[in-house]
Amino acid sequence: MSDVKIDVKGLNVWFWDNHVLKDIKVGLKPNAVTAVMGPSGCGKTTFIRAINRLNELIRGSRTIGEVYIDGENIYDKEINTYELRRRVGMVFQKPNPFPKSIFDNVAFGPRIHGVENDEELHKIVEGSLREAALWDEVYDRLEDSALDLSGGQQQRVCIARALAVNPEIVLMDEPCSALDPIATAKIEALMRKLKEKYTVIIVTHNMQQAARASDFTVFLYLGKLVEYGSTKSVFENPKSALTEKYITGEFG
Amino acid sequence: MSRLIDAGLEQLAKMLARMGEVAYKTVSLSIMNYLEGKNVHNQVANLSDALISMAEEVEDKGFELISRFQPVASDLRILKSYMEISYDFSRYGRYALDVSQIHEMLDGIRGCEGWIRESIEEMGEKVLSMVGRSVESLKSHDAELAKDLSETEEQVDNLYSRFLDRLVEEAPSKNRCTISSVLVVRYLERIADHATYIGESIVYVVTGEKVTLR
Numbered sequence: 078m079s080d081v082k083i084d085v086k087g088l089n090v091w092f093w094d095n096h097v098l099k100d101i102k103v104g105l106k107p108n109a110v111t112a113v114m115g116p117s118g119c120g121k122t123t124f125i126r127a128i129n130r131l132n133e134l135i136r137g138s139r140t141i142g143e144v145y146i147d148g149e150n151i152y153d154k155e156i157n158t159y160e161l162r163r164r165v166g167m168v169f170q171k172p173n174p175f176p177k178s179i180f181d182n183v184a185f186g187p188r189i190h191g192v193e194n195d196e197e198l199h200k201i202v203e204g205s206l207r208e209a210a211l212w213d214e215v216y217d218r219l220e221d222s223a224l225d226l227s228g229g230q231q232q233r234v235c236i237a238r239a240l241a242v243n244p245e246i247v248l249m250d251e252p253c254s255a256l257d258p259i260a261t262a263k264i265e266a267l268m269r270k271l272k273e274k275y276t277v278i279i280v281t282h283n284m285q286q287a288a289r290a291s292d293f294t295v296f297l298y299l300g301k302l303v304e305y306g307s308t309k310s311v312f313e314n315p316k317s318a319l320t321e322k323y324i325t326g327e328f329g
Numbered sequence: 330m331s332r333l334i335d336a337g338l339e340q341l342a343k344m345l346a347r348m349g350e351v352a353y354k355t356v357s358l359s360i361m362n363y364l365e366g367k368n369v370h371n372q373v374a375n376l377s378d379a380l381i382s383m384a385e386e387v388e389d390k391g392f393e394l395i396s397r398f399q400p401v402a403s404d405l406r407i408l409k410s411y412m413e414i415s416y417d418f419s420r421y422g423r424y425a426l427d428v429s430q431i432h433e434m435l436d437g438i439r440g441c442e443g444w445i446r447e448s449i450e451e452m453g454e455k456v457l458s459m460v461g462r463s464v465e466s467l468k469s470h471d472a473e474l475a476k477d478l479s480e481t482e483e484q485v486d487n488l489y490s491r492f493l494d495r496l497v498e499e500a501p502s503k504n505r506c507t508i509s510s511v512l513v514v515r516y517l518e519r520i521a522d523h524a525t526y527i528g529e530s531i532v533y534v535v536t537g538e539k540v541t542l543r
Contacts, residue, residue, distance in 0.1 A: 284401070288399075312405075313405060313406070314406070315402050321403060324401050324402050325400075325402050325404050326334075327332065
């Protein structure tokens with residue numbers, strides 16, 4: 078297995094005149110949790126949205142540079158973005174289940190991708206809910222509305238929904254910021270489990286979460302990549318004085 | 330705007346600087362009086378006890394800062410190092426106490442041959458200068474001064490080896506047994522002490538209670 082899953086080369090993103098990401102170069106490892114941290118407005122969310130080309134859905138966005146997943150440039154003209162976003166799933170800050178049953182939320186993606194067989198759908202839904210560590214809590218009420226679940230459970234429905242289409246990469250944009258500490262701990266434990274099968278990238282405002290839950294850390298500041306390294310090295314002995322100042326709370 | 334952790338780190342630095350002064354005083358008192366043949370055991374014992382209490386205070390403060398502020402990077406390195414240094418200062422006190430105890434038991438080195446006295450004087454002088462410089466490097470956070478300690482440490486190591494070699498060379502076989510056994514019982518006693526330190530740590534891990542098993 079290659080030691081780089083996502084190879085970002087010379088990535089620049091603008092929204093109108095605002096140069097949000099500036100010449101980002103980084104190789105992110107497979108089967109690891111990578112945390113992207115930095116102060117508000119540094120380009121964290123734009124960075125992960127460049128990995129499944131979500132930025133281009135926003136008016137005024139312009140992207141230059143390359144992002145390779147397993148050696149394939151996802152910004153090539155031939156790339157099917159629909160298929161790309163299946164391979165690169167995303168979980169958002171605020172749990173956003175559809176106003177449907179738990180089952181239908183998780184089955185949504187597979188159905189769109191043509192899975193019609195009930196038995197197969199059930200298998201996918203159960204497997205995804207198990208992977209999202211939610212099955213034991215909901216197996217007897219799959220037809221209940223997902224909106225009736227707690228915030229933490231809703232977020233895990235969203236994770237199961239992302240997993241149901243068999244992605245390779247899971248992007249999480251501040252997945253715990255709306256959750257209480259217990260639900261946060263469950264999602265963090267889940268990240269650890271998910272990395273065995275997937276490549277997990279999380280955006281987090283919470284530095285302690287980056288320190289706890291990730292294997293590698295990217296530090297962005299004013300749209301530039303300041304530091305990338307093992308979480309241990311970034312939090313124990315950062316190379317950049319700017320990283321040092323940010324993580325010790327001297328600014329931010 | 331200073332950070333919440335800064336007040337704690339400053340307090341810790343002050344505690345440690347004060348501890349360094351006491352540690353230097355303790356070692357100095359013990360060595361100088363050993364060389365001059367004065368018994369200062371009680372004084373050194375009091376200072377050594379004070380150093381142990383101060384090390385406990387530093388450890389408590391360090392724990393508090395870790396649990397309340399989850400320090401990282403330089404803050405974390407400072408805390409780890411300060412807690413280790415406070416232990417080292419308390420060891421300075423303990424070894425000073427050992428020296429004063431030996432003086433009390435065996436009446437120092439007044440009756441020893443000239444070369445022995447000279448060797449101990451030379452070694453004592455170098456060691457005391459190292460203690461002073463270690464304290465100074467802590468206060469000033471001077472990495473160059475800290476690195477310079479290595480050179481004198483090598484000199485002290487050489488003095489130690491040469492001293493033992495000559496002692497063994499000149500000693501009749503009966504005295505060799507004395508030298509060998511004195512050195513070894515000392516280390517055995519130290520290992521036993523460390524076993525109890527580990528025991529104390531485990532009691533703390535399991536019960537949260539701080540006990541003294543020595």
